[in-house]
Amino acid sequence: MRLVLLLLCLCVPTAWAAESSLPKIDIGKGGECVKDTQWMRKNHMHLLVHQRDETVHKGVREVTNSLKNCIECHASLKDDSVIAREDSFCVACHKYEAVKLDCFECHSGVRKSAWLKRNAK
Amino acid sequence: MSDINLQRRNFLKTAAGAAMVTVAPGMLLFDVAHGNPQSVGKVRWGMLIDTAACVPGCNDCVTACNKENGLSGGTSATDPQWIRKIEIKDISSGREVSLPMMCQHCEHPPCVDVCPTGASFKRMDGIVLVDKHLCIGCRYCMMACPYKARSFVHEPLSDQNPDVPRGKGTVESCTMCVHRIDQGGQPACAEACANKVILFGDLNDPDSEIAKKVRSVVSTQIRADLKLNPGVRYQGL
Numbered sequence: 001m002r003l004v005l006l007l008l009c010l011c012v013p014t015a016w017a018a019e020s021s022l023p024k025i026d027i028g029k030g031g032e033c034v035k036d037t038q039w040m041r042k043n044h045m046h047l048l049v050h051q052r053d054e055t056v057h058k059g060v061r062e063v064t065n066s067l068k069n070c071i072e073c074h075a076s077l078k079d080d081s082v083i084a085r086e087d088s089f090c091v092a093c094h095k096y097e098a099v100k101l102d103c104f105e106c107h108s109g110v111r112k113s114a115w116l117k118r119n120a121k
Numbered sequence: 122m123s124d125i126n127l128q129r130r131n132f133l134k135t136a137a138g139a140a141m142v143t144v145a146p147g148m149l150l151f152d153v154a155h156g157n158p159q160s161v162g163k164v165r166w167g168m169l170i171d172t173a174a175c176v177p178g179c180n181d182c183v184t185a186c187n188k189e190n191g192l193s194g195g196t197s198a199t200d201p202q203w204i205r206k207i208e209i210k211d212i213s214s215g216r217e218v219s220l221p222m223m224c225q226h227c228e229h230p231p232c233v234d235v236c237p238t239g240a241s242f243k244r245m246d247g248i249v250l251v252d253k254h255l256c257i258g259c260r261y262c263m264m265a266c267p268y269k270a271r272s273f274v275h276e277p278l279s280d281q282n283p284d285v286p287r288g289k290g291t292v293e294s295c296t297m298c299v300h301r302i303d304q305g306g307q308p309a310c311a312e313a314c315a316n317k318v319i320l321f322g323d324l325n326d327p328d329s330e331i332a333k334k335v336r337s338v339v340s341t342q343i344r345a346d347l348k349l350n351p352g353v354r355y356q357g358l
Contacts, residue, residue: 056252059244059303068283106253106288108281115283 023092026085028074034064041093044070048103067103072111080114165228165247166297167324167352168308169331169340170220174316177208177219185313186223189298191282201272201287203295204310218358221310221319224249224270224295225343225351232262232271241292247324247352248297256291263292267344270294297321324352 034040034047047065054060063069074089075082082089083104090109094101108115186204187194196202204223210216230249232241240255241262251262251271263271271294274287281287284300298308306312311319322331334340340354 052254056250056254057242057244059246059299061300061303071283105277106281106286106291108283108286110280110283112283115280119282 023096024087025089025092026076026078026087027089028076028082031073033073067107068112071109072113075109075111075114080111081109083109163325164245164323165325165352166302167226167247167322167331167354168297168311169320169334169354169356171316171318171320171356172218172220173357175219175221175318176316177217179219179315180206181313181315182206182221182310182319185309186295189282189301189309190285190296191278191280191287199273199275201274201293203270203272203293220355220358222268222270222343223310223353224266224297225268225349225353226295226297228350228352230349231265231267235261235265237261244299246302248299248302249294250296250299251292251294253286253288253291253293258290258292260292266294267347267349 035043048067048070051062051065051067054062055066071082076084076088079085083091083101086092086095088109090101090104103109183204183206184194186192190203192201192203194200196205204221206219207222208217208219210218226243226247226249228243228247230241230243232249233243236242237259238255238257240252240257241249242252243249258273260273263269263273271292273292274289277289278287285296287293298306298310301307301309307321308319311321320331320334322329324332324335326332335354338356340356341358342349342351342354343358
């Protein structure tokens with residue numbers, strides 16, 4: 001009995017700590033346009049890689065799975081970006097999972113409508 | 122000793138030959154390199170540039186390209202330039218011509234031939250592009266291009282046009298504004314030219330304006346002797 005209690009005492013704070021350190025994500029407008037959240041968390045990279053090859057090589061600019069379209073909804077409503085802050089949509093999770101995010105070395109992380117507005121002149 | 126070796130060599134030769142033929146009917150273990158089958162597209166985007174109407178000193182096409190694709194506009198050796206204005210002079214007659222020079226979108230592009238990763242490729246519609254996801258920045262294509270059309274991105278970039286991703290460590294060149302073409306638009310340079318010097322269209326469609334003009338006026342391809350069949354043609358050179 002004592003052992004169980006000891007184990008419980010050890011486990012509860014760890015679980016609590018894990019829970020509280022989950023990333024807090026600014027999801028922008030959010031919503032579910034491709035698949036449910038859990039599926040997307042696991043598989044979004046496959047959709048993006050497939051779409052990128054279709055677009056670059058065949059010129060298929062289908063909107064649903066395009067990076068630009070993802071950003072359009074998921075960019076923060078505060079700064080129109082998915083990468084600007086620690087809690088931005090892409091950064092928050094990738095930082096938590098320690099996965100390097102290199103899309104945005106070339107791609108713009110800013111909502112296109114906002115970029116166009118800024119560069120309208 | 123040498124007799125044995127000779128027999129051994131002959132045996133190996135025959136074995137290799139047999140293996141080459143007998144993998145499966147119609148399928149060879151080794152295949153001879155042949156032309157890219159992508160060249161049999163229905164559409165072939167091209168440009169016809171009327172050098173007689175091109176005003177010396179005018180830089181509107183270059184400015185439009187820089188703005189559209191997010192280039193700095195600098196002209197040093199390390200600044201990417203997708204299109205340049207060139208003034209040429211025939212020394213014996215003194216005749217001067219001004220023309221824009223960019224990727225000529227060859228039918229048989231040498232940049233594609235030399236690319237070790239398959240990053241440099243030609244689309245079905247004749248546009249020659251760099252897939253920057255595959256480009257390792259080796260710059261073989263820049264050396265192979267007889268038009269010096271390609272640039273290397275030396276500096277980190279920020280705030281790119283969402284339609285035109287560009288980044289450090291990759292080679293890039295004129296894309297004929299592929300993001301506009303795919304949406305039914307025109308390249309930025311053709312749109313910006315006040316004198317309508319750059320005529321853009323489908324060379325394979327006999328009813329298109331460009332195909333009609335190519336049929337009716339004298340036009341030349343630059344370095345036609347290389348037989349690369351560029352999609353960009355010049356009039357009045």
